[in-house]
Amino acid sequence: MGRSAFDVRAAYAEHSASLVAFAASALRDRTLAEDCVQEVFLRAWRSADRHDPDRGSVRTWLFAIARNVVVDAARARTRRAPVVADGSTPEQADPRDAPAAVVERMRLAQALAALSPEHRQVVVQVHLNGRDYADVSQETGVAVATLRTRMFYALKALRTELSTVDGEVDDGGRR
Amino acid sequence: MDDADRALLAAAATGHLDDDERSRLDALLARDPAAAAELADLRGVLAELEPLRDPAAAWREDASPALGERSTGTTTSAAPLSQLPRQRRPARRPAALALAACVLLAVGGVGGALVRGALDERAQPAVVVGPPGTLGAVEQVSTRTSDGVGATASVVAHTWGTETVLDLTGLVQGRTYSVVVVDQSGRAVAAGTVLGTGGAVDCTMNAAVLRTEAAQVQVLDPEGTAVVSVDLPPVTA
Known part of the structure; x- marks a missing residue:
């Protein structure tokens, strides 16, 4: 795919929200995640000539770039001394921001991103956000029974995705 | 089926x-x-999926600013997948959040772990005592809290995970706080949520992390900032 064939604005409109959610879940920092996604599209635009659409979708390609960008951001963050009130150095950084923890959340978030929007929605709302099926049903208009069946199939799909992405992120997102 | x-x-x-x-x-x-x-x-x-239940890691597919528009603050009209009121958080209040996280004041005054006997099922004093990690023993631990928040904490090791007993004050009424147990790899496992009452909150939470693997307990406010932090002594026995 050449630059002329890679419609960066269309790709941004279609995938940036998922990419920001993915990066924010991994990094626990939405502003940093948004910066990362800008970097993802910059790298994508620069390397559009090297992308072979026969080897995967634009979404897959962008997430592959995002894994690298997120890991780089996590490592850079650990090298920066956090700002503290009295100018002293904090005793210990939050272990959830350690690169290994970021990579683990990235693995989970990537599997989540691979689900269909409907499957992802029920997992996010019910399990991650702790809402009742009835509550989600009222908001979406989808029957509770349907949401529960979706949850079943979503979790089965996640099982498959988690097995798939295990090998992809073992090296910190570099393939 | x-x-x-x-x-x-x-x-x-x-x-x-x-x-x-x-x-x-x-x-x-x-x-x-x-x-x-x-x-x-x-x-x-x-x-x-437990690490993604950390409120700070919440999956949120908001409409994203179009390319080149972030600096102007204009946004696209793309609809989010779904958005909850409690997910709507300010993008970031940089200094305020960073400072809040860092202005953790040492309170509690308990130097190191003190393991006490627990109560058995008949509410009789039990003889379960021992070093950190002793199954069933109540292990009182030191806490660090942000300004205005008070906390005392104990943990109890179980075969199925770690029980956290918290006495909290200063949680803002109506706000939802999450309690997480962070293991040694940095994975945060949700132990539960509580609503601030403006008064005292006494609660017991459970997380599926063995005490031997548990490194920290944190109470996080809705923005994901730790308002209470507990560094758990390593289990050496």
């Missing part, structure tokens, strides 16, 4: 069964051995 059975298993896995449905689940498990395996598999996937 039909879709009704699958729906039942999904609801069981996520903990949303009523009494009638529990009876139906029991019947399903009794007549179909494969159903139990399916249920275990579903629960396994949900457990694996």
